[in-house]
Amino acid sequence: MQPNEESNLEGARQGAAGLVSDWLATDIRPWGFHLRDVPCRVLIWAGRHDPGRAVADAPLIATRMPDAEVRISENAAHTPSPAHWREVLTWVKGG
Numbered sequence: 180m181q182p183n184e185e186s187n188l189e190g191a192r193q194g195a196a197g198l199v200s201d202w203l204a205t206d207i208r209p210w211g212f213h214l215r216d217v218p219c220r221v222l223i224w225a226g227r228h229d230p231g232r233a234v235a236d237a238p239l240i241a242t243r244m245p246d247a248e249v250r251i252s253e254n255a256a257h258t259p260s261p262a263h264w265r266e267v268l269t270w271v272k273g274g
Contacts, residue, residue, distance in 0.1 A: 201231070214243035221247040222270050224263070226255030233257070 223241050225233035234251055241247035248270075255263055 214240065215245065217244050217246075219246070222267060223247055223249045224259065224267055225249075225251050226257060226259070226263075227251055227253045228256040231257065 221241075221244055223237045225237045227234060237249045237251065241249045250266075250270075252259070252263055252266075259267065
């Protein structure tokens with residue numbers, strides 16, 4: 180089993196409410212700001228093995244932001260590993 184696969188399966192077993200809530204939060208309900216107005220650089224990270232929409236949505240979100248970079252980790256699922264967090268934090272530091 181892939182990392183986090185058991186928890187993803189358990190979440191799906193309980194119904195689609197979580198996925199629907201994510202969809203409502205990201206696509207329907209207003210956030211109170213426009214992505215085009217985000218003034219800082221942004222890293223959008225997703226794992227290729229995430230069974231959700233993260234990999235497909237990441238580039239779409241990035242195109243709405245003035246300074247966004249997308250990184251898709253080929254060997255990750257939904258939750259970053261410590262190695263992925265190191266990569267993200269290095270990016271944040273500007274390194």
